[in-house]
Amino acid sequence: MGKRIFSAVLLSIITTIVAFPQEKLFNYVKVDSPVIHADGRVTFQLFAPNAHEVVVQGDCIVSEKDGQQRAKMVKDEKGLWSYTTPILGPELYSYCFQVDGVTMNDPANIYMNRDISTYSNIFIVSKSKDDCGHLYRVNEVPHGNISKVWYPSPSLKMNRRMTIYTPANYEKGGHYPVLYLLHGAGGDENAWSELGRAAQIMDNLIAEGKAKPMIVVMPNGNTNCQAAPGEWSFGMYTPSFMGETGPKKPAVTDMANSFLDIVNYVDSHYRTIKERRGRAICGLSMGGGQTFNVSRLYPKLFDFYGLFSAGLHLNGKIEQNSSSLYDQIQHDSLIQVQLEQLFKSKPRCYWIAIGRDDFLWQMNADLRKYFDEHHYPYRFYQTDGGHIWRNWRLYLSWFAPILFQ
Numbered sequence: 001m002g003k004r005i006f007s008a009v010l011l012s013i014i015t016t017i018v019a020f021p022q023e024k025l026f027n028y029v030k031v032d033s034p035v036i037h038a039d040g041r042v043t044f045q046l047f048a049p050n051a052h053e054v055v056v057q058g059d060c061i062v063s064e065k066d067g068q069q070r071a072k073m074v075k076d077e078k079g080l081w082s083y084t085t086p087i088l089g090p091e092l093y094s095y096c097f098q099v100d101g102v103t104m105n106d107p108a109n110i111y112m113n114r115d116i117s118t119y120s121n122i123f124i125v126s127k128s129k130d131d132c133g134h135l136y137r138v139n140e141v142p143h144g145n146i147s148k149v150w151y152p153s154p155s156l157k158m159n160r161r162m163t164i165y166t167p168a169n170y171e172k173g174g175h176y177p178v179l180y181l182l183h184g185a186g187g188d189e190n191a192w193s194e195l196g197r198a199a200q201i202m203d204n205l206i207a208e209g210k211a212k213p214m215i216v217v218m219p220n221g222n223t224n225c226q227a228a229p230g231e232w233s234f235g236m237y238t239p240s241f242m243g244e245t246g247p248k249k250p251a252v253t254d255m256a257n258s259f260l261d262i263v264n265y266v267d268s269h270y271r272t273i274k275e276r277r278g279r280a281i282c283g284l285s286m287g288g289g290q291t292f293n294v295s296r297l298y299p300k301l302f303d304f305y306g307l308f309s310a311g312l313h314l315n316g317k318i319e320q321n322s323s324s325l326y327d328q329i330q331h332d333s334l335i336q337v338q339l340e341q342l343f344k345s346k347p348r349c350y351w352i353a354i355g356r357d358d359f360l361w362q363m364n365a366d367l368r369k370y371f372d373e374h375h376y377p378y379r380f381y382q383t384d385g386g387h388i389w390r391n392w393r394l395y396l397s398w399f400a401p402i403l404f405q
Helices: 002-026 132-136 198-207 256-269 286-297 325-330 333-344 361-373 389-402
Strands: 042-047 054-058 070-072 080-084 091-099 102-104 112-115 118-125 145-153 158-166 178-182 215-219 279-284 304-308 349-355 379-383
Touching (some): 042 091, 091 132, 091 389, 118 132, 132 198, 132 389, 145 256, 158 198, 198 215, 215 256, 256 286, 279 286, 286 304, 304 389, 325 333, 349 361, 349 389
Parallel strands (some): 178 215, 178 279, 279 304, 304 349, 349 379
Antiparallel strands (some): 042 080, 054 070, 054 091, 091 102, 091 118, 145 158, 158 215
């Protein structure tokens, strides 16, 4: 009898514990946010009856008065704050709220991305199958697979992690070309698959016949780290743009000088085309600079090079008051010889893209000036905007279709 009473009490307690969070799910004011309208307008909502001011900020907001990416929301009699944008173009957008000066994410939107140490909500606007919004979505097409892969790096004297995309039907056989896709400062091996939508872009381009099926390797470009913050033995440190947090011990060597570790592992563990014609490399910002350095060190390893808003720091350090990149190259005979050897080897494509408002624009213009004077062939694309993921996703969607054709 005592056991039955105890069991009944225990069951009652468990039921109450389980039911409590369920009760919280139903006893609240229902809020839909963001609401994407058919014409491309987007409505944000937040229930905050005690708040005095709520602001939405993000790349989906452009103030006509001062150009700031923030707008005040309006409160109704029930305490629901809302704001509706003008018509937005196709794109992946990010945003957050500020409630009485405190930044918070949208509790009605579970979709978020981490950019360095900041989480933002995201949404996608798409109006046709031909726009970039559609390209960034998960569509009803054959899907490739994303894997987190640990590999030994003898050059860096550690095991490291990278993200690898294999295209749909890879497991059925055949050999594939490889694109090595590098992130920027503050990023890691997760950046391109999360912020960059690399898997969605590749799935859609391949399914539409616009790009060849290929393996995409996304390594960690921080050579004193094994993996993304919280994903290796150093612990759960806060990421930072230039490594102000995290491990302080300098790396044994840099990304370019250790890059063969990555290529050798991929070639020995995946069915790759183990020739120059089957390899491409590109990167954004810091990764663009690493791509430039790899192109100088291994002039016959890759056939395609892509510099996306490249940070071209020849000595591996960022020096704000240094001479122009053009002057640095003019005074560095080794780099001159390396570039001469690279272009004598006739890579199939050297591709440069940058936004006209990018703070690295002049640095890239200096490189193009040197290339022009020496009649080194390259393709150049200039877009609107600055040093932003909106451009880098677009560059990948343009660069990938020209590879391995």
